[in-house]
Amino acid sequence: MHRRPLDLPTMVLDWGSITWFVSPSTVPGATSSFGEVVINPTKGHDRHEHPDADEVLYVVEGTGRQTVGDGPEFDIVAGDSIWVPRGTLHSTFNTGWRQLRLIATYTPGGEEQALRGLPDFTELPAGEVPVWERPTAP
Template sequence: MLFDWGSIKWHVTPGSVPGASSTLGEVVINPNKGHDRHQHPHSDEILYVIEGEGRQTVGDGPEFAVRAGDAVWIPMGTMHSTFNTGWRPMRIIATYTPGGAEEALRDVPGFVELAPGEHPTWAVADVKPE
């Protein structure tokens, strides 16, 4: 799954693994990018940052810093967002319990799904110094 802020590769979903009741995937958030606040009405989410650093929101609490080694629990129905504040891609393992919340991501504006075996290609904008 590709978005204007990065990509997600789902490794286990109820739709792709017979009998699976949860979802597990890797999220890549590009530098200086993030996703809008949203919620998963029927799933808890856990995020585990494996590389990079950023800002996280959960519910009405204050924004807080996250970095490699941090884990964040997001109760079902709770608004949240993640933003990469670093210079390199931020990599996160994400889980949904119960699984299936990933299907709603198909409705996000600009969503693109690559075929199995295809990989995203990110390009740097042609910026000329003034």
């Protein structure tokens, strides 16, 4: 199956956006989820966990700070990979001046559906691109 970003809906949250290329809810027979996460500068997501899935993150572009479990925060840069075991608290924060782009996978897939219940969740239809505005100087 071949999928292009503009052919798919995009999940938008106050910290960035996610486009899921593969998900058990959208690809018949899929057992994992695979998507691109974009975290805007000075933004990040709160510590959370995925009780029923392992997560792997691969940093495509940008710089950030990551937490996994009770360990200390650590810097992440393009080329890094992070494994988050199921049920482990974790967070990601963009420390750079440009967007932080990650590839995220869930095994087994489907954990991304929980994002739909967040208060800042919206979904853009296929073909619509999220707009990000740089913060203005005080």
